[in-house]
Amino acid sequence: MKYPIFAQRMARVQPNAIGELLRMGADPAIISFAGGYPDGTLFPSRALSEIFAELAGQHGAQSLQYTVSDGAPALREQIAARLVKTQGAACSASDVLVLQGSQQGLDLVGKLLIDPGDTVITESPSFLGAFIAFAPCEPRYRGVRMDENGMDMDHMEAVLKDTPRAKFIYTIPEFQNPTGVCLSLPRRQRLIELANAHGIFILEDTAYWDVRFAGEALPSLKSLDTQGRVIQLGSFSKILAPGLRIGWVTAAPEIIAKLGLLKLAADTQCSTLNMAAISAYLARHDIEAHIDVLRGAYRRKKELMLDTMRRSFPQEVSFTDPEGGLFTWLTFPQGFDAEAFMRARMLGEAKVAYVPGASFYPEAQEANHARVNYSGQSDERIVAGMTALGRVLKDELARRA
Amino acid sequence: MKYPIFAQRMARVQPNAIGELLRMGADPAIISFAGGYPDGTLFPSRALSEIFAELAGQHGAQSLQYTVSDGAPALREQIAARLVKTQGAACSASDVLVLQGSQQGLDLVGKLLIDPGDTVITESPSFLGAFIAFAPCEPRYRGVRMDENGMDMDHMEAVLKDTPRAKFIYTIPEFQNPTGVCLSLPRRQRLIELANAHGIFILEDTAYWDVRFAGEALPSLKSLDTQGRVIQLGSFSKILAPGLRIGWVTAAPEIIAKLGLLKLAADTQCSTLNMAAISAYLARHDIEAHIDVLRGAYRRKKELMLDTMRRSFPQEVSFTDPEGGLFTWLTFPQGFDAEAFMRARMLGEAKVAYVPGASFYPEAQEANHARVNYSGQSDERIVAGMTALGRVLKDELARRA
CATH class of the missing domain: 3.40.640.10 (Type I PLP-dependent aspartate aminotransferase-like (Major domain))
Structure with a gap:
């Protein structure tokens, strides 16, 4: 062929962190805070089950x-x-x-x-x-x-x-x-x-x-x-x-x-x-009532996660305190590479995943951030995961000091 | 703005026959052979209903x-x-x-x-x-x-x-x-x-x-x-x-x-x-057994439609005899415009819709064709629709002769 096989636009379409991190999240040994998963135990399963049965069965x-x-x-x-x-x-x-x-x-x-x-x-x-x-x-x-x-x-x-x-x-x-x-x-x-x-x-x-x-x-x-x-x-x-x-x-x-x-x-x-x-x-059904249930549950999970982080994280690591949604955003000290740390120590020692922040930047990437989801994991795993992450983070920052 | 609002590619993205014809097909007064609808009465509804109820309800x-x-x-x-x-x-x-x-x-x-x-x-x-x-x-x-x-x-x-x-x-x-x-x-x-x-x-x-x-x-x-x-x-x-x-x-x-x-x-x-x-x-479930049922049903519908067309269409209109799939292709005499006929007489007098053939052509359009679906309508509507279409077609071609 005298011209490229793939269209020029494909040069901009490259594999990236999301695919790899969703795969990591699927490993049951890892507590993943990487995805944007809502809490599956809150799905209105019974209502949807009845509705699907009726609609498909007509x-x-x-x-x-x-x-x-x-x-x-x-x-x-x-x-x-x-x-x-x-x-x-x-x-x-x-x-x-x-x-x-x-x-x-x-x-x-x-x-x-x-x-x-x-x-x-x-x-x-x-x-x-x-x-x-x-x-x-x-x-x-x-x-x-x-x-x-x-x-x-x-x-x-x-x-x-x-x-x-x-x-x-x-x-x-x-x-x-x-x-x-x-x-x-x-x-x-x-x-x-x-x-x-x-x-x-x-x-x-x-x-x-x-x-x-x-x-x-x-x-x-x-x-x-x-x-x-x-x-x-x-x-x-x-x-x-x-x-x-x-x-x-x-x-x-x-x-x-x-x-x-x-x-x-x-x-x-x-x-x-x-x-x-x-x-x-x-x-x-009253979806507003259902959403009220979600709000209460996610507020509680957010507070559980942030409380755990306040207790176990080193002081040099800060995080946002959102009024809603599914995510908090971690900021590590300048010079800290969140992705390198995740690959080198966090996955292996804390058995925890987040999304390193660099790929979220439209222009110059900042390496010292990570996105953490608090909606998708159980209370036990939120506490266990964030406690383990805090422990490895403290050790990592102490080594660097 | 000094440049166009929409991307250049949008010049090639224009409304066309499919959208309009799907809307026509939704009019209950029209017997539409325009879509590519499979026969809804053959869906494995009971099996799917049970499966959906179970999966959504977990x-x-x-x-x-x-x-x-x-x-x-x-x-x-x-x-x-x-x-x-x-x-x-x-x-x-x-x-x-x-x-x-x-x-x-x-x-x-x-x-x-x-x-x-x-x-x-x-x-x-x-x-x-x-x-x-x-x-x-x-x-x-x-x-x-x-x-x-x-x-x-x-x-x-x-x-x-x-x-x-x-x-x-x-x-x-x-x-x-x-x-x-x-x-x-x-x-x-x-x-x-x-x-x-x-x-x-x-x-x-x-x-x-x-x-x-x-x-x-x-x-x-x-x-x-x-x-x-x-x-x-x-x-x-x-x-x-x-x-x-x-x-x-x-x-x-x-x-x-x-x-x-x-x-x-x-x-x-x-x-x-x-x-x-x-x-x-x-x-x-045995999908091959289900497909065998579909094959028998669509063969029967195809034969019903082609038999009706053979009986009621003017001789100058030919059509393909497919060994499968959902469509037959009509060819009208040279100079016949299938879309103009559909708009001027067929929709109003025969209360039937097909897809005029011109828009299926990648280069020079041929106006004297139409696509007809035989899978989506009941036996009664196939016979009624094709008989009515044949009557109006005979009248139209006689007027032209």
């Missing part, structure tokens, strides 16, 4: 057949109604597209907006899965500095002025992945103003929105949007069950129309059965 | 949780074992990637191989869903003429010589969509030789492979492959239930590795629950 079951590509109409209605109720956002069924998890929204929005060489602006650090999704579209990245109130808007403004081909800002305003931090209300307002002034889209990822267990809910960027610039992604993965693979996108009508074409092209439709099952669950 | 249900991106390991084993058994192809679990229907395979292979301006060679006509999937990658197309034995290999050779940037050949060797035709064994052998000589990939779509109700099974292109050039797509949509959205791809290890990265990027993974349910179905 003669000539409609739920096993093809359906319309944009998603089951009843479910689109329910998602829109719930967004109106929980966010006060203007939203109707036709503004909602059902997706194969919100990850698919990242893939489709990348396809919709990014030409090779366009720039995507993200929090620094940001969600690794977004970098993976955008990679085939070959974007460049600019990262915006964060503190305990989310992105620094002065830095955002400087980046926007400095980046003529910025295409959109990708942000997780609630309990950000990986840091667990929320974007404050004044910064949300300024972000909308900046997006309007620079004529740029915002991709708002609300995967963790509902899992708030402390503090007060803040307006979503979509509810603050004045010019149809916000494309919002959401998901049932954290509030119902990730194994169903159902999420959604809501945006201005011309954006939804284009994303609908890309959804049809990508995989025809989501599982009819899984959409019907979630629709039935929402119709028959 | 405490801390693993089947509702995240799993590995490449697909449930047990299901990959079962798919590989079945390919060995039914095709005699060399295949193991690691050669298989579970996908969101085989449509996702078209999207991922497009991403893997196509740079803008590369050429994809297809049957002429070919599957509309493939054109839709490849569109975001901005390929060109060359079509290869077909007869009752599939693609004309002299024409294929001429096209290959004439197309330096041909990237792969997309083909449906069994019961092709839309024509229902099979590629003969000598042509399969020559196709492999030509692919080897020209250093080109073959994307073999076997979505209908198992639904053979007449004639003898032919070797798959994958089983004839000598150089790892065949990427094969398969699906449970036609042999189990399309609403589960589970298909697969099998190919050489370096291809599977790249496609696995693209799958992770696109939507993380398929539904854990649906993969587990199909795996349990394959373990506990």
Whole structure:
């Protein structure tokens, strides 16, 4: 062949930490805090079991057949109604597209907006899965500095002025992945103003929105949007069950129309059965009551983990105290390489896994961080894992001192 | 903005017949032969109902949780074992990637191989869903003429010589969509030789492979492959239930590795629950016996439809007599526009829908064809719909004479 076998975009699509770390998490000898697993014991299994049995068992079951590509109409209605109720956002069924998890929204929005060489602006650090999704579209990245109130808007403004081909800002305003931090209300307002002034889209990822267990809910960027610039992604993965693979996108009508074409092209439709099952669950059960149970459970797990870390970690290691979501973000002393430590000592001696932080950075990587999940493991394993990690960390830092 | 909002690729992603026609099919007043719907009354509903109830109902249900991106390991084993058994192809679990229907395979292979301006060679006509999937990658197309034995290999050779940037050949060797035709064994052998000589990939779509109700099974292109050039797509949509959205791809290890990265990027993974349910179905039930039932039912429906067409259609309209699959392909007299007729008279007077053939063509469109599905409607509606269509067709052709 006179030309490369693989398309040029494949040069940017490379194996990375997530795949390897999910495999590590599957080793029963390792207590993994690497994934973003919700607590499986909290899934509404009995309710879903009854619903699936009924839907799959209907003669000539409609739920096993093809359906319309944009998603089951009843479910689109329910998602829109719930967004109106929980966010006060203007939203109707036709503004909602059902997706194969919100990850698919990242893939489709990348396809919709990014030409090779366009720039995507993200929090620094940001969600690794977004970098993976955008990679085939070959974007460049600019990262915006964060503190305990989310992105620094002065830095955002400087980046926007400095980046003529910025295409959109990708942000997780609630309990950000990986840091667990929320974007404050004044910064949300300024972000909308900046997006309007620079004529740029915002991709708002609300995967963790509902899992708030402390503090007060803040307006979503979509509810603050004045010019149809916000494309919002959401998901049932954290509030119902990730194994169903159902999420959604809501945006201005011309954006939804284009994303609908890309959804049809990508995989025809989501599982009819899984959409019907979630629709039935929402119709028959009180999902808000279920989410309240999750909030209580995750607050307790977060506190258990942070208490254990406060007791067992060396003082030089700090961590965020999130008001919701699934993650805390560890910061080790300058010069500490979280990935090297994990490979050299932590996996073998503490039998614990996290996600080293370097791969979460859109530009210059910082090696002295790690993302830790507190939702997926049992209380016993949280205490055992974090105690063991603290012990090995203390030893490691003492050796270095 | 000084540059376009949408990525350049979106110029090729446009609304088309499938979306509109699926909407028409949803109108209960219309008897639609437009979709590729399997017969819902043949779904193994009771078995699936029991399996779903059990899997979703397990405490801390693993089947509702995240799993590995490449697909449930047990299901990959079962798919590989079945390919060995039914095709005699060399295949193991690691050669298989579970996908969101085989449509996702078209999207991922497009991403893997196509740079803008590369050429994809297809049957002429070919599957509309493939054109839709490849569109975001901005390929060109060359079509290869077909007869009752599939693609004309002299024409294929001429096209290959004439197309330096041909990237792969997309083909449906069994019961092709839309024509229902099979590629003969000598042509399969020559196709492999030509692919080897020209250093080109073959994307073999076997979505209908198992639904053979007449004639003898032919070797798959994958089983004839000598150089790892065949990427094969398969699906449970036609042999189990399309609403589960589970298909697969099998190919050489370096291809599977790249496609696995693209799958992770696109939507993380398929539904854990649906993969587990199909795996349990394959373990506990005899899918070959189930497929035998489908074969008998679809042969009967095909014969019912063709008998009705023979009785009621004007002689100037011909149609293929497929040995399997879900479709027959109508050819109207030269100068007849199947889409204009459908809109002007057929929908209103016969209350019947098909897919006009023009949009199935990769290059010059032929307007005097239509694709008709015989699997999705009841016997009564097949007879009523085809009788009504014949009546309006006779009147239309008589007016023109």
